Each structure stands twice: as C-alpha cells, then as structure tokens.
Amino acid sequence: MKKLIIGGLSAICLLIANPVNAQEDDKVNFSKEELKFSKMDASPMDLALYRDQNDQAVARVIYSRPQKRDREIFGKLIPYGEVWRTGANEATEITLYKDMKVADAVVKAGTYSLYSIPGETEWTVILNGKTNTWGAYEYTDKEDKVRINVPVRKAPNTIESLSMAFQESNKGADLLIGWDNSYVKVPFESVK
Numbered sequence: 001m002k003k004l005i006i007g008g009l010s011a012i013c014l015l016i017a018n019p020v021n022a023q024e025d026d027k028v029n030f031s032k033e034e035l036k037f038s039k040m041d042a043s044p045m046d047l048a049l050y051r052d053q054n055d056q057a058v059a060r061v062i063y064s065r066p067q068k069r070d071r072e073i074f075g076k077l078i079p080y081g082e083v084w085r086t087g088a089n090e091a092t093e094i095t096l097y098k099d100m101k102v103a104d105a106v107v108k109a110g111t112y113s114l115y116s117i118p119g120e121t122e123w124t125v126i127l128n129g130k131t132n133t134w135g136a137y138e139y140t141d142k143e144d145k146v147r148i149n150v151p152v153r154k155a156p157n158t159i160e161s162l163s164m165a166f167q168e169s170n171k172g173a174d175l176l177i178g179w180d181n182s183y184v185k186v187p188f189e190s191v192k
Helices: 002-017
Strands: 045-051 057-064 093-096 100-102 105-107 110-117 122-128 144-151 153-168 172-190
Touching: 045 153, 057 153, 057 172, 105 144, 122 172, 144 172
Parallel strands: none
Antiparallel strands: 045 057, 057 093, 093 110, 100 105, 100 172, 110 122, 122 144, 153 172
C-alpha cells in the first residue's frame, strides 16, 4: 500500500514538474520584426445580417466602409453614372440564403456582388454573378442577375461612414445603403 501511495505521488509530481505544452516549439515572445499584423484599414470591413421571425438567416451583406472625411462624396469622389463597387476595396457581396424577389426577378439563393450606379435622383442597384473581385474593374453586365432603380432619399443627418442595414418590410426586407447626406432603399421580397 505504501508503494502505491508513493508511486501515485511521484506520478503527480512528474506531471506538475513537466507540463505538456502542445506549442513547445513555438516562440512565446516575438520581436517587432517577427510579428507583423496589418494596420487597421482606412475602410474597415463590416456586415449586415437579416434574420426572419424564426431567427433564420435570410440575407447578409459584407462590405468595406469608406469615410466621408469632409469630402464631397456623390458626384465627385463617387462619380454619377459610373458603376461603383458600393463600398471600398473588394466589391460588396450579398448572400441570399433563400430565393428572393428583387424588382420583377426571382434571384436564387447564393452569393452575388452588389454594384450600384449612383445618380443625383436615382441609383441603379445591381446583383452580379461574378464574386471575389477588387473594386468594379472586372465588372461586366453579362453577369448581371438583376438591376433595380431606386430613388435617392435625403438622410436626416450626415452619415460619416458608408453604412448598410436591413429593415424588415411587409413583404421581406429592405436593404438601406447610406452615406454622406443620402440613402437608398432596395426591396427584397420573400418568395413563398
């Protein structure tokens, strides 16, 4: 019995004295030159997610948020009448987890690039099948799944960062896209 107790205590002491470290070969402390994380992007990435009444994901938008920084946005920084990535950096992406109706078209569940063509009084919003692109440089209307024209609305206050949010509607959800002193509302209707 004495040998059993001594053996058990010895085993415990060995475990405490020599902890097993899965990352034993990894350095714990890195020099400044070895550990380089990127700085915060000037237009950080964000997302907006819409869930239905059953808490099921319906749609998600991933986009980069450029800042106004005292610049004239629409008509100057973002020219009227030209295709825009609807954000900064990579083209904005929208994922539909269910088939949705946009304008008069049913758009199948999937991921699409979300482009827009801003105008003074109206925007054309485009869901395009080519994804994982930088800016609008690779945009081609041959990949368009749907286009919808929506009126420009006056924002009640200045929107410093490009912002997107879903707002529940009677037939589904509206995607609000706002920046500077204006915003648009893009309707997405549920398909029964």
